[in-house]
Amino acid sequence: MSQGRPDATNAFNGVMREIRARNDEQYDPREPIRVWTDEDLTPDGVRTSLTAVLNTGGCRWARAGGCTMCGYVAESVPDGEVASEDILAQIDAIAAHEADALDEPAPLVKLYTSGSFLDERELSGATRKAIVERFGDRERVLVESLPEFITADRLDPLAAIGPQIDIAVGLETASDRIRQECINKVFTFEEFAAASEVAADADVGIKAYLLLKPPFLSEREALADAVESVRRCADHAHTVSVNPTNVQQYTLVEDLYHADGYRPPWLWSVASVLERTADTDAIVVSDPVGKGSDRGPHNCGECDDLVARAIEDFDRRQEPAVFDEVDCDCEQTWKEVLDRERSYGMVLDA
Amino acid sequence: MSQGRPDATNAFNGVMREIRARNDEQYDPREPIRVWTDEDLTPDGVRTSLTAVLNTGGCRWARAGGCTMCGYVAESVPDGEVASEDILAQIDAIAAHEADALDEPAPLVKLYTSGSFLDERELSGATRKAIVERFGDRERVLVESLPEFITADRLDPLAAIGPQIDIAVGLETASDRIRQECINKVFTFEEFAAASEVAADADVGIKAYLLLKPPFLSEREALADAVESVRRCADHAHTVSVNPTNVQQYTLVEDLYHADGYRPPWLWSVASVLERTADTDAIVVSDPVGKGSDRGPHNCGECDDLVARAIEDFDRRQEPAVFDEVDCDCEQTWKEVLDRERSYGMVLDA
């Protein structure tokens, strides 16, 4: 773990703990936090997917303070420990949901944990194995982890089960400075690249998650950072998911947002990242959570649906021409904001 | 005497009587109202002049109501009768003033009466004769009269004395309508022309007095009326004096002026009348009383002296080029007022 500016980390963690303390919600450890089905582009083509957010006691880093934009710690159990049997009960619930929603099992299963699936303190090796085995007949199973837990001894047992294993890594940005000092996430790009090597050796895939528009950056700075980050990731991941910030409760980003100091990115920016990185080797996709709402990535309100559909289309076809089809007066507004907004003059289009 | 609109005359007279009643000043019947010396252009050239306003009991017409712009009735004796001996005492005072002011007697003597010198009710024939005889050694004597009193029997005795006799006639305008309905003066141009014939037969000269800007007319209407009037007068008078209105106390014009409904004419208008009628046969002059003051003819305040001097120069030389020398930003304002002011939208340049 990098320690570039421990003073910054301390300050952010202190502030974030205070913010999170305002939350007093509690969750049932035998229910997954969320579960849904969708269609996803995989290296093998578009597949029906079953996605779930498991409640595994939540992100340990978030308990220390955590990332400035992430509110998922709030959705964890009170004492931070979820028993193995409870986890497996969550898996049962997920399967039940799938049976309701789909005619046949989804070839792609994605299990997020708001933490690290590979972290022993969240899930034991046996539980991990049992979970993947429950989806042993599927084509591909994706789980989430920080780079530090991506080791051969943890990967090999899972890779052996059957489905192609993918590890989702929340890299957020290729810039170590922005990752640490704007997002308060404390590993380096070098650590991510190394983990990616380890995974490749275990025949495990890497899917990198990037954050579009961390706090403190102007729209242009955020856009430039995302484009650069996609390019640098492409060598280390078969898929890059660009996640525009949505304003989650009990986060630093939310505090800025309420004080008119933060605006989620424009959907034009999401489109622009995808368009400008379409030439990279990796699959580049984006699923803008909360799109079109004031707390999520949004344009003017008139064209949000249109642009969101183009992004969805791009996600499947990786064809930048999809963006030629969409047009709105507010694209000029967005370009003006790109030209004029400085990080000291945000939010310009309030 | 014309009776074009007796209702108008009645109304004006009623109003004027009311206005004049506000005045309660009294005058000494043995003193002339005013006396001064100057230089004047006569048909024989520029001459030193002695001018006096005699108090002869005042204008009988003004006692009935009188002209809308004339306040001289106010300067008359209480009961409207001045004894012959008092008049001659005034002549003594005038002579004394002249002796003080001039090294030698003025060749030109002008005697105004705010009425009619030839009116028997103001001055008897004997008194008239005695007065002119007092100035028997002069080149020219001018006295004032309404056309109706200009008869051979009154002129001949005076013409016989020696000096060239001139009769000043307050024609005001060649327009019978304007004369009657704006000024409330009740003779016609025809009567004036006929009197002029009578005078010519008696070898007596006529000097016509015109009013520049009666009430109720816009600046342009007033200017056009004055130019037209000069042209029509020229056949009937050797000299035309263009008198721009000054706002006299206890007059209808003063009431309008106080209510922001009247502005005395621009000095540019005076100059324009002179310039545009320089080609007529008569001598055309103007001596703008109160020039440069708010109650008198005025321009912007910057150029009033300059334009007044040019008018004075023209009065002696009858040379329209004198007006080419004067220039001021406000000439454009005046032109704009000429173009834009309507009689229903006065005063435009307040």
Place this chain on the structure above:
Amino acid sequence: MTQFFEVTRRDGPARLGTVRLDDPLQTPGRVDDALVDAGSEWVTDRSVDPTSDALTVLPHRAFPAGTPTDIQTTFDEPTADYDAPTAAVVTPETARDRGTDAYVLSGAPAVDRDARAIVDRVVAVREAIPSDTALYLPGLATPRLVATLAYAGADLFDADRAVVAGRQGRYLTVEGSRRLQDLTDLPCACSACRSATPDTFDRDDCVTHNVAALDAAIATVRQRIHEGRLRDYLEGQSKQARWLAEAIERLDDTDYLEQRTPLVRNASMTATGDATLRRVEIRRFAERVAERFSARLSETAVLVPCSATKPYGDSPSHGQFRGAIDYRAHKVSLTSPLGVVPQELELTYPAQHYDTVVTGSWTDTEVAVVADALERYLRAQEYERVIAHVPADYRPIVERATRDLDLPIVWTADETHPRDQSALDRLDEALAGQERYRKRARQHAIVRSIADYQFGAGAGDAIFEDLSVQSFHPKLRAHASDGTQLAAVVPEYGTLALSLAGARRWLDADVPTLTATIDDFVPHGSVLAPGVVDADPAIRVGDEVVFEGPSAFAVGRATMSGPEMAASTRGIACEVRHVETR
């Protein structure tokens, strides 16, 4: 008869209109090129070209300001009639219906800087000429003044004054006049100003600027009238000179303004000064609450502060108050500038339409106005007890209002904020044991109270003697016991829209009915002014009006005042809601 001018929209006494020339002229507007002057008969006789498309000023003997009345009477002549757009020159003394489309106020320039003259002369002429004709004030308009003139009822202006001022080196803006040599900046967006510096700016530029500034000012006035917000603009403009402020004050006290002020208006008002307290809408609301309202729900009044959110009921604070009161007392909000707002009238214009400063500091005028309104209100009602659930800065108001009344006052919030839980608890406790009224009672009270407000004291009980309320707040519908619909609450204005059955009950009730007599036709959609034979002079824009004619009985909402609908020859007098053939 007016054929070439039409009023298309009203904002109080100000109007939008059109002079129907080949190239139609929007009003308020500049008439310059569209005008032909037939000329002054002080000079000579004049003739008229009846085929001209311009607005022709008929031959005139104009009387400048200061002309004695006797002179005016002597020269006042009848006006000839032409089938062309014509204007007659008039003064306050000679103004009357002369059959022309427009009227020119002679001597208009003299009213500048004279608050009394602006109000007396312009209003006098406006009242003497038909309301559906245009009033032209020649030689007067400046960017600073046009809004006030339009508010006084003027429609037509010209650039004469602006051009002449430019030639004089006077730089005009909505703020007033400056001499060119005093300009260190060119405080304007026009092309002449943006392409020059104060050093290079000459009198030609100044003319260009003045006309552009005047046009912008007139366009602002039109836009504001369209929005129904000219008055707010005027209150700002009145800071530009004390005589402008004085003109507004004088206008506020005229019947002229009252008659032209609508009952309701679909626009917010900014209430940021004492000038707002004098607005007709504000005074009228206070007056009607004092004289017409009667509290039906409870013998206990709870006084609460108003909320910035409108209607109050939608605000979090009033949500808390409602929770604590829990149907056990009558909620009455105290507010500047309105005074007292009973819970039934929270939707009623302008209770949900004003936006006021909420620094929590009251001026003495506000304290006095609100206290007086509260005292009048409490004297008119028959409460047995008043709970003052108001913060400390309201205490002087309540004390001043109640010092001469024999009413027990319970203070529940003056030591903490009314929204504090402890205060809410005290309020709840103060109401302990008090009987609860039913939701239906509340709905009935709303319908009847609005009827009282709108139609007169007692109207609620008379028109809605038997009553069944349907649907949900704020869209309540009032039915008779037999199911016939009588009226519906209009949520945007908090007024009642009557059905034919409701209209008949209004006619039968012992309160004045606003009626208009129409010609022998059956109106559809709207009643045009020429169809109105006679109308109650008390009708204001926005009022419910009953129409009776040989062939039809109808009810609708007035879009003109009563005097205007009776006299106008053009325009829509009323939007008809229901009609029945006779």
Place this chain on the structure above:
Amino acid sequence: MTQFFEVTRRDGPARLGTVRLDDPLQTPGRVDDALVDAGSEWVTDRSVDPTSDALTVLPHRAFPAGTPTDIQTTFDEPTADYDAPTAAVVTPETARDRGTDAYVLSGAPAVDRDARAIVDRVVAVREAIPSDTALYLPGLATPRLVATLAYAGADLFDADRAVVAGRQGRYLTVEGSRRLQDLTDLPCACSACRSATPDTFDRDDCVTHNVAALDAAIATVRQRIHEGRLRDYLEGQSKQARWLAEAIERLDDTDYLEQRTPLVRNASMTATGDATLRRVEIRRFAERVAERFSARLSETAVLVPCSATKPYGDSPSHGQFRGAIDYRAHKVSLTSPLGVVPQELELTYPAQHYDTVVTGSWTDTEVAVVADALERYLRAQEYERVIAHVPADYRPIVERATRDLDLPIVWTADETHPRDQSALDRLDEALAGQERYRKRARQHAIVRSIADYQFGAGAGDAIFEDLSVQSFHPKLRAHASDGTQLAAVVPEYGTLALSLAGARRWLDADVPTLTATIDDFVPHGSVLAPGVVDADPAIRVGDEVVFEGPSAFAVGRATMSGPEMAASTRGIACEVRHVETR
């Protein structure tokens, strides 16, 4: 140290200034093209081109609105020093003297529509940075808002917000913002508006318009500051939105504003609303009359109404009052907004500088303010009798002021107008037998009363213990008994200008002296701020100031406040009137 910015003129807290670039930038102004941003260090390390002629925003970690203080503290870094025009990015939390010429308020856009934030954040930064530096509010300026921002002390703006709003189809004017689709007119004089109709007007036009409208609004602000009349403009602007009105109200209660308000001002003020009553100048006058004035001439006070003509003494009405009083009583004028003006202070700012509405109707606030001022005044003096020579509408004021006082009141004009001969006769009669004071006594009272007003209670007797007055009203000169001149009355302001001998007496007197310590030099004409070592923080613009240094003793009039002259590195601190080498 500030080398590239200079304040050239002040109007209360607002300033005119120049950013000294090759192409100098007038302030308040738009910085757009004159600015270079070195960049955000949230992204990467940045460098600065020290040879740039632009105003360079030094590398920054900007904190958006809402950034927790701990984060700001952690990333707050010292500012590097360059010999170039530079600006530092700050927040209210990190603002301090950083040696730059300008300061950028990070997160400025968030203060829009938030009266509290406008006052708290802008003023907090303005107070934390040196006064002779420029404050830049990025991304915030709109035509409606700039005047308030300049009044809060901002110097630099940009077109960013106006351009973006134009792209969004939001049409900005000094009145606020409208959506393009809501425009029925184009209420502006700019070329884009004059060459289009609402139908053809597109977003490109809207951008052009918005920038022109912003430039015009900024030019208006500059012109108004130059004239010393920004506040009047603001009071009009405050009608545009309640939060603008609230911002002014909040500013009125700050020491910040008090410190920046001059003692005197060579400009009139329009007093047309309660906002005027809160002006520092008005409050200060009332305060000083209440606390410093003492009546010397008579034991009888004659209360009279003020006059529209200023100074009152020049009006016909006061000429009549003076004639009737005939040196037998002390004339005290009652007026809104000033309250009480004793005859000695009729010249003293703002007593001869305000222009108020004279409809004769008082708001309750005015009644309260004037009555309170009168009561305070009468309690402070020792009159034996009060003659109320005021019209009927003043009666409630006088009654309210005197109800708790044991003072006989004689009413001489409440039944007729005070100017009626009968009223004047009653006044004369009421004063029958009263001893007459001499003209010299009146002149002495004027000099001493102005001294009390200007320097503190008792100053008049202390400084002018022996006194001989020369010349004529209003240009009185005060000499000592030995003939030495001590002071002269400045007729435009009604203040005293001291001689060196007068200044020494002020130093010796038992009232606080406003002194400044200067470096070792002999000032000629003016003292520049860098030469001021220390200055009394109570010094206000327009105050008499005594300067003491190793080589010189001088007296003059302050052109900066004390804190400003002590801290500034540029600009004229004081105009020196008299100087003496030591």
